[in-house]
Amino acid sequence: MDTDPAEASAEPRLVSLVGRSPVLDAAQLGVLRGYGSERDVAAGDVLFADGDETYDLIVLLAGTADIVEGYGRPGAAVVAGYGPSEFLGEIGMLTGQRAFLSAVATSAGRVLAVPVAQLRRIMAQEPGLSDLFLRTFLLRHSILMSRSTGLTLIGSRFDRDTRRLLEVLARNRLVWNWLDLEESPEAEQILQGLDVPIADLPIIIVPGGPVLRNPGSRALLDALAISGHAGAYPPGVCDLLVVGAGPGGLAASVAGASEGMATTLAEDTALGGQAGTSSRIENYLGFPAGLSGEELAARGTLQAQKFGVRIKLAAKATSLSFQDGVHQVAFDDGEAIQAKSVIIATGARYNRLPLDRLAEFEGVGVYYAATQTEAQACGTGPVAIVGGGNSAGQAALFLSRSCAEVYVIIRHDALDTSMSRYLVDRIERNPRIVVRPSTHVTALIGTDQLEAVRLRREGRQEADELAVAGLFIFIGAKPGTGWLAGQLAEDRHGFLLTGSDIPADRLEHGGRTPLFLETSRPGIFAVGDVRSGSVKRVAAAIGEGSVAVRLAFERLQSAGQADLIGPAAPQPTS
Template structure:
């Protein structure tokens, strides 16, 4: 947005970069053939955003979005407000927590929802477990295998190919330190000051067994950060933001009549409010896709507003 001449403010409630920033290694992003950590990628992105004059507000949490004339008032939890000619929603998702008795007291100590260098350094030479069957779980398992003595990948389903990219499946299955346990779910955790072992169950046979683990890394999906948007614009049944043709089917026709058009490709049921990345219904949950959608959204902002205007990107929310 800033590089395209828009006055741009990016808002994040916790830290810049969202889910991508917590990824241990991203290997399928164009231009980084040997891969790059999410932290390094986001660090470069921040430098680039500052270079073009974008203002990054962290931490700042958005609590409301109100149409006013042909613009929008973005309200923050501290009571402050910002006026914007267009808004791009890129608020991503929340990580789903593993619902296991007693796990709460170990979260942040030896139960984690991200696998970065910091967490990996805490479990060197120890066996660890990763829960999940998607790309994030596969990336985490490969990264942790360079630090831990053994990595067990616990997958609820019966096919690693169901939700994981083929290139990751190949690497995971070939790695000598990674053991894939299909049809496996965590039923209990043991350990006083830190995790010592897991009780897992084969959901096909109901057989239970104990696995030694010094740390547990959980990647079991996420839900969209859209609670603050309910009643403001249209969401799908899971809470993801509707855009394009889906938004048009749910839009208030009277709101769009004066524009003589319906929602653009990434536009929501509110004119001038766009969605990009994981928060958008039907999006491909990949860093490259989210980046591409962000660039597309800026092009559509110009189409909506002309070549001048203000942009607030809400991320975090």
């Protein structure tokens, strides 16, 4: 028997920027009526249900409705309540994720239902509503994450596959609740109820959907319906393939598709790349108050979808080849994509510290991103951050909101050696942040979880221990170029050489000069952190991604292939 929302447990309800869901005014409702259809509803009507692959944005014209977790099942809980002129929806609507909560009318009324396809049109054509919806969706998403609502992961902190799934969930900014097998009595009860043996762990329970037993990254995203959509273009050679969906890759795909190029964007982990995990980017033009990496990724993804980019997620590039004037990239899911031009934006991953027991604590005490997920895991701290770049600075400021003490451990004697001045100034004024210069982490200490780190300062023989709830590592970077097998010219650290930096003996250009951002093979370009000499800034990567599209078209012109591109050719930037 279905549970009445009014009888569900009283849980804290969602708040918005003004204390509750934004109330739409008459003008906004008038605009929305042009995109949706109205209907009457009765108390108890399900407006959308957990597990639905697609569902409408619901605007309450009259009456009330609740968002319910576990609707129709024991322990159902009301998450949020809404009234007239308020709307029901979350960021998963735009990313294509299945619903993980249900919406139920609690009184008779009338609703305006806006299909997802129409919502995308609103996001592209109605700036005021677009900004209102996106910011509200992101805020709701953040609050839901803090409530551990959504997917349920059951697994052991000591299991490598559990840590792998935790990273996939975090990097894709999904909402989940983790039940650690070693600490949660509830985990054992659920496993007994599902008749799942320990050997099948970890598992992920999808609300309204299946129980996934140790799924691969692709299988997980497929089950959530967010691994990508079928190509908007017929099979064959696409105009542009972008490998990597960080800021540079997203910018390149948007620029290419907006100019009529049949564009495919492939990403192995999550849209937004490492920048998508940044808590606040404050030096990006046009956003004086800054914006989160999640918001940047969401906006970039919406733009790519608007222009018809084919997005391919959980797809790791495995090889590159070239034949008869066409480039081909093979992926670990078995697909091989042929393209006239390729832009490589695979970025770089933070290096690992050479410490014993590091793998044991990764994902459960040692982290390579500082998002709300990691902050929740660390509680009130204290925490330590290793690294002196901007990512480390942004992480320190973000974690200082919830952690009593944040220690920034750097090998240099001052932060301004590698960190932007605006971050240095804010850190120096923050009483919760303590900088430990000329210091190295030499050991990790703990039994079942990370409890402390051992530090040694240069010039001193004795070491000291620092009690921490988490260690965040932002040091150096290893480029994502292993799949290229040395086919393209690299510097001594493995980053791709472009333009005039390429040695003459590595050029495949037949005597022609490579273009700026072009690699040693004609028609293949590198942008962002994967490129040798990049400045490792979001704005620079976005600029390079846009410029690379123009250069790719120039290369096609010189090869006599530009007339085969779609209806619009890239024009000088305006």
